[in-house]
C-alpha cells in the first residue's frame with residue numbers, strides 16, 4: 001500500500017476526536033501531534049511539517065459546524081484540502097514551446113530512473129500524437145547510452161548519440177540541430193547523474209542548458225528519497241532553475257516525504273509520476289487523487305462535501321424566504337448582495353428573480369463592483385433605517401446624510417432605496433399577491 005504508514009499514522013488523529021461535538025483549540029492539540037508525527041515519520045521535511053500543522057490547526061479552529069458532520073470527519077476533510085494545497089493544488093501540465101522542437105531537459109542523481117523516464121516520457125508524448133527524439137547525454141555511464149538506445153527502440157523513438165567521448169553540451173547542440181532537421185515536436189535530453197550533487201554535474205548541466213534553452217527542466221526524484229529530497233530539489237532549483245519534477249518509483253514502499261515536500265520547498269510542481277518499470281508507467285501527478293489515496297477515506301470526504309453543499313443550500317433557502325416577504329430590509333439586501341458577489345448556490349435564488357435568469361460571469365463581476373458601493377451606503381444607515389426602508393423613502397434629509405457619510409451621491413442613495421422596494425414588489429408579483437405594497441414615490 002502506497003504511503004501506508006502515513007495513512008495509518010493519520011488515522012490516530014481522527015480516532016482521538018471520536019465522541020467530540022466540535023473542533024476546539026483544546027481538543028485538536030493531541031490529533032495535531034499525531035498528524036505532525038505521521039508526517040515526520042513519512043520523511044516530510046520539518047519546515048514543511050510545521051507550516052502544514054499550523055495551517056490545519058487554524059483551519060480546524062476557524063471552521064464552522066456542519067450539521068451531521070462529526071469533528072473527526074471534518075478534520076479529515078481539512079487535512080485533505082491542505083494536502084492538496086501542499087502538493088500544488090491543480091495538476092501541472094507540461095509546457096510546450098511555441099515553435100518546435102520543445103526541449104525537455106532531464107536532470108537527477110544516478111539511479112533515480114532518469115534514463116527510464118526519458119523513454120517513458122517519449123512514449124507518453126507519442127501517445128498524444130507528438131513526435132519525439134531522445135538525446136543520450138549521460139556520457140559517464142556508457143551503459144546508459146546503450147540502455148537508452150534499447151528503450152528508444154522499444155517505444156519506437158529515435159535516439160541521438162555521439163558515444164561517450166564528446167562533451168554533453170556538444171552532444172546536446174548537435175542533437176538539437178538533428179531534431180530541427182527531422183522536424184520532431186519534442187526533444188528529450190538525458191544527462192549524467194552523479195551519486196551525489198557535485199559542482200562538476202551542475203556546471204555540465206548549466207552548459208547543456210545554455211545550448212538548449214529548454215522549455216522544461218525536470219528534476220527526476222526517486223520517491224524513496226527521504227529527508228534529503230528537500231535539499232536536493234532546492235539545490236537543483238537554485239543552481240539550474242528547474243520547471244518541475246518527476247517522481248519515480250511510487251510503486252515501491254516509499255513513505256511519501258518527497259511527494260509532499262517538493263512543491264513547498266522549491267515552489268515547483270511535480271508534473272509526472274512513474275509507478276513501475278514498464279514503459280506505460282508514467283502519468284500526470286494529480287494532487288487531489290494523491291491526497292485522497294494518502295487518507296484512504298474517499299467516502300468520508302465526499303460525505304463532508306455533500307453536507308457542506310446542503311448547508312450552503314439551506315442558507316440560500318432561508319434568504320430566499322426572506323426575499324419573498326415584505327420584511328425584506330436593508331440588512332437582507334446587504335446579505336443578498338454579498339451572497340451574490342460570493343456566488344455559488346445563490347444562482348438558484350437569483351434565477352427566481354424575474355428578469356435575472358441565469359447568472360453570467362459578467363453579472364457576477366458587476367455584482368462584486370456594486371457590492372462595495374452598496375456596502376458603503378448601508379453601513380452609513382442607522383439600524384432603524386436599515387430595518388425600515390420607509391424612513392429613507394420619506395426623508396431626503398436622511399438620504400443626503402447617508403450620501404455624505406458614504407461618499408456617494410444622493411442619486412445613488414435614492415437608487416438603492418428604489419431598488420429595495422422594486423425588489424419587494426417583484427417578489428410579491430411573483431407570488432401572485434399584488435395587493436398591498438406598491439413602490440412609494442420618494443419625497444423631496
Ligand code: GDP
Nearest residue numbers: 110111112113114115116248249274275276277
Ligand atoms: P538513472 O541512473 O537515473 O538513469 O536510472 P535508470 O533509468 O537506469 O533506473 C534505475 C533503476 O530503477 C532501473 O532498474 C529501473 O528499471 C528502475 N526504475 C525506474 N523507474 C522506476 C519506477 O517507476 N518503478 C520501479 N519499480 N523501478 C523503476
